[in-house]
Amino acid sequence: MGISVLLVEDDFDLAAAVAGSLEIEGIACDHASNGVHGLELATTNKYDVLLLDVMLPRMSGVNLCEKLRRNGVDTPVLMLTALDSLDDKIAGFNAGTDDYLPKPFEMEELLLRIRALSRRRSSQTRKLTVADLEMNLDTHEAFRQGTPLPLTPTEWKILEELALNSPKVVTRERLEHAVWDDSETSSSLLKVYINKLRKKVDAPPFAPMIHTVPGVGIVLKAEDGNEQ
Incomplete structure (x- = not known):
């Protein structure tokens, strides 16, 4: 090629x-x-x-x-x-x-x-940053204001997809595909992982970053959004 x-x-x-x-x-x-x-x-x-x-x-x-x-x-x-x-x-x-x-x-x-x-990829970047959230793509470590977030592999995949698209809204279907490829999953399973992720990423004293946009999907951003 x-x-x-x-x-x-x-x-x-x-x-x-x-x-x-x-x-x-x-x-x-x-x-x-x-x-x-x-x-x-x-x-x-x-x-x-x-x-x-x-x-x-x-x-x-x-x-x-x-x-x-x-x-x-x-x-x-x-x-x-x-x-x-x-x-x-x-x-x-x-x-x-x-x-x-x-x-x-x-x-x-x-x-x-x-x-x-x-012939090579850049060595200059291996990080994703959204507001005070930082993700190290080499070590799969995530931090908010320098505080480590203990994420499971599935939680990492969800957060990575949200961060890559921030501040755009990501549909639930796209999140499911990013995490489980074409395997059949229930929407309730994604909801369970989103809730777990919120408890880690948005835990006090941090301001909420994971927001639900009703009828559209999930967005990762610093501003307050509509949640359900």
């Missing part, structure tokens, strides 16, 4: 040149012209490498990278930037980028870096 990349770049001439060169080399390239669209594509689709311009409309490349890392996306990130100061690089690496390529660049060097990054 070939390499696929997402290019988030607001310079349409540069984007067209990069995409054209990559496709000649057999590398599939999607394009977004602003950070918000880039975030949507990067969280919806699977890519081998993300190419992010630093200065983007609606959301900078650094902020985009940081949001992806917080959402547990470990796709390698190559930052394309005209900003080449040490402080800019430090900010990017702290946000979770894997490599930098200053503009202007040679297409051959871009290709070399893409191929190198595509």
Whole structure:
């Protein structure tokens, strides 16, 4: 299977040149012209490498990278930037980028870096964070304000699915599929696990984060919501 990349770049001439060169080399390239669209594509689709311009409309490349890392996306990130100061690089690496390529660049060097990054997943992130809840994806440990939450494997799967989609509502059917695949389960079983999870995640003194949206599903977020 070939390499696929997402290019988030607001310079349409540069984007067209990069995409054209990559496709000649057999590398599939999607394009977004602003950070918000880039975030949507990067969280919806699977890519081998993300190419992010630093200065983007609606959301900078650094902020985009940081949001992806917080959402547990470990796709390698190559930052394309005209900003080449040490402080800019430090900010990017702290946000979770894997490599930098200053503009202007040679297409051959871009290709070399893409191929190198595509052979590995990023080591910059293995965490999910929602408000004061943190989940370590390597150790399967969860914390609220640094306090460990003793979760069972099933409770972890439910919480992980909720965190990956936060602040969107997750339907009960999707939760059941995420935990039990296509095995037949009763809705009451999911309800039992949700109640157990609430007792751990939302135990005092923590503010409730797991909310039921009647007729829709379950949502994980910091704000108060409708519960039943």
